[in-house]
Amino acid sequence: MTKRLTLCADDFAQSGSISAGILQLLDAGRLSATSVMSQSPHWPALAGDLKARARRADIGLHFNLTHGFDTPAKPLSHWLMKSQLRQLSQPALRDEALSQIDRFAEHFGQLPDFVDGHQHVHALPVIRDALFDAILRRWPQGQRPYLRAPDKLGHPGDNRLKSLILRSVCINFNEQAQEHGFATAPWFGGMYSLSPQADFAGLMQAWLARAPDQALIMCHPGLPASDAEDPIAASRSREFDYLISDAFGEHCRRHQVEIGRFQPAAVAA
Template identity: 60%
Template sequence: MSHRLTLCADDFAQSPAISAGILALLERRRLSATSVFSLSPLWPSLASELSPYAHHADIGLHCNLTHPFDDGARPLGHWLLHSQLRLLSRRQLCDVLLRQIDAFADALGRLPAYLDGHQHVHALPVVRDALFDAIALRWRAPAKPYLRAPDRLGDGGDSQGKGIVLKVLCAGFAGLTARRGYHTPSWFGGLYSLSAEADFPGLMRRWLRHCPDGSLIMCHPGLPANDSGDPIASVRQQEYRYLASPAFEEDCQRYDVTLLPFVQAAKLGS
C-alpha cells in the first residue's frame, strides 16, 4: 500500500559538512524536511542556500538547549533531571526559545514550518509548556507549526531500551499537543544507536517497510569531515552515502514510499 513519509535531516547549520550534505540531499529530493540550529554562527549565511528548497521540503527549528552555541547550553542530563523534578523556569525557557525562533525568522524571512528539539528536549516537562508559550507569542491564530512527538516513537531501531526511556521522559506530549490543536506525525522513527557498527541501510529499510502513511523519520546525514567535536561524524557519512545512493531510491520504490513535506504527507488541508 502506498504511503507518504516526511524524512527529516536534523542539525542543519551545525557545521559546514553537515549542512552541505543536507543541501545535496535536498537537491536530489532524498529528504523532505530539515531542522535548523538557528543560533549557529553559520545560519545567517546558510539561510539563503536553504530557502530555495522550501517549495518541496519543510524547514523547521531544531530547538536547542544542549549544543554549546551559547553560554545557556547545558548537558542533556541537566535538562532530564530538572525537567522531571519541575525545577526549570518556564519563563526563562520561553525567552530562550523565542530567541531561537526569532533568529530563524530573521535569516529565512519566515517562521519555522515545524518545531522539534535537539535530543528531543522540546517535549520534556516544563520545556513543552515554554514551547507552547513561545508559539503563542509568535504565531497568529489559526496558524501553527506542526510538532514532532517523540512519545509516538514506533520503532527504536537497534536501541529498544533507549526508545523506551525516551517515550517515558516525553510521556503525554502527543496527547497534550492534540488537545491544543497541533498536528503531529502519528508515527515517529529514526532512533538508533548512532554507532559506527549500526546497519543504517538495514534499519531504514525496516522503517520504510513498517511506517504508516503520514509518518516522520529523522536522520543525521553529513559529508565527510574531520570534526573532533562531533561524536557521530563517521555515522553521518554512512547515512549520507546510503541516502544519496541508488539503493535508497530503490528501497523507497520497493516499499512504495513517497517523500513529502508533512502537510502533504499527512493530507492536511485536503
Template identity: 70%
Template sequence: MTKRLTLCADDFAQSDAISAGILELLAAGRLSATSVMSQAPSWASHASDLKAFDGKADIGLHFNLSHPFGDQARPLSHWLMKSQLRQLSRPTLRDAAAMQIDLFCQHYGRLPDFIDGHQHVHALPVVRDALFEAIVQRWQGQALPYLRAPDRLGHPGDNRLKALVLRSVSTGFDDGAREQGFSTTPWFGGMYSLTPQADFAGLMQQWLARSPDRGLIMCHPGHLAMDKDDPIAATRDKEFRFLASQAFADLCGQYGVELARFDKAAPTTPLAA
C-alpha cells in the same frame, strides 16, 4: 499503494559539512524536510541556500538546549533530571524558544514550518509548555507549525533501552500538543545508536516497511569532517552515502514510499503496535 513519508535531516547549520550534505540530499530529492539550529554561527550564511527548497521541503526549527552554542547550554542529562523534577524555569525556557524562533525568522524571512528538538528536548515536561507558549506568542493567530511527537515512536531501532527512555520522558507530549491545537506527526522513526557500526541501511529498511502514511523518520546526514563538537561525524557520512545511493531509492520503491512534506490537514491515526 503509495504512502507519504517525511524524511527529515536534523541539525542543519550545526556545521558547514552537515549543511552541505543536507543541501545535496535535498537537491537530489532524497529528503523532504530539514530542521535548523538557528543559534549556529553558520545559520546566517546558509539560510539563503535553503531558500531554493522553500515550498518543496519543510524547513523547521531544531530547538536546542544541549549543543554548546551559548552559555545556557547544558548536557542532556541536566534537562532530563530537572524536567522530571519540575525544577526548570518556564519563563526562561519560553524566552529561549522565542529567541531561537526569532533567529530563524531573522535569516530565513518567515516562521518555520515545524519545530522539533535537539535530543528531543522540546518534548520534556516544562520545556514543552514553555515552547507552546513561545509559539503562540510568535505566531499570533497564524497557522501553527506542526510538531514532532517523540512519544509516537513506532520502532526502537537497535537500542530498546534508548527507545524506552525517550517514550518515558516524552509521555503525554502528543496529547498535550494536540490539545493546544498543534498538528503532530502520527508515527516517528529513525532512533538508533548513531554509531558507525550500526546497520543504518538495514534499520532504514525496517522503518520504511513499518511507517504508515504520513509517518516521519529523522536522520542525521552530513559530509565527513573532523569536528570535536560532533561525536557522530562518522555516522553522518555513512547516512549521507546511503541516502544518496540507488539502494535507498530502490527501498522506497519496494515499500511504496513517496518522500513528501507533512500534511497537517490529514487526520491522526492510532499508533501501530
C-alpha cells in the same frame, strides 16, 4: 498502495559539512524536511541556500538546549533530571524559545514550518509548556507549526532501552500538543544508537516497511568531516552515503514509499 513519509534531516547549520550534505540530499529529492539550529554562527550565511529550496521541503526549527555554540550549554542529563522534577523556569525557557524562533525568522524571512528539538528536549515536561507558550506568542491567530512527537516512536531501532527511555520522558507530549491545536505525525522513526557500526541501511528498510502513511522519520546525514565537537560525525557520512545511493531509492520503491512534505490536514482528518 503508496504511502507518503516525511524524511527530516536534523542539525542543519550545526556545521558546514552537515549543511552541505543536507542541501545535496534535498536537491536529490532524498529528504523532504530539515530542522535548523538557529543559534549557530553558520546560520546567517546558510539561510539563503535553504530558502532557495523551501518550495520542495519543510524547513523547521531544531530547538536546542544541549549543544553549545557561542555560549556553553548544559548536557541532556541536566534537562532530563530537572524536567522530571519540575525544577525548571518556564518563563526563562519560553524566552529562550522565542530567541531561537526570532533568530530563525530574522535570517529565513518567515517562521518555521515545524518545530522539533535537539536530543528531543522540546518534548520534556516544563520545556514543552514553555515552547507552546512561545509559539502562541509568535504565530498569527489560527496558524501553528507542526511538532515532532517523540512519544509516537514506533520502532526501537537498534537500542530498545534508549527508545523506552525516550518514550517515557516524553510521555503525553502528543496528546498535549494536539490539545493546544498542533498537528503531529501519527508515527515517528529514526531512533538508533548513532554508532558508525550500526546497520543504518537495514534499519531504514525496517522503518520504511513499518511506517504508516504520513509518518515522520528523522535522520542525521552530513558530508565527511573530522569534527572533534561532533561525536556522531562518522555516522553522518554513512547516513549520507546510503541516502544518496541508488539502493535507498530502490528500497523506497520496494516499500511503496514517496518522500514528501508533511500534510497536517491529512493527519488531522
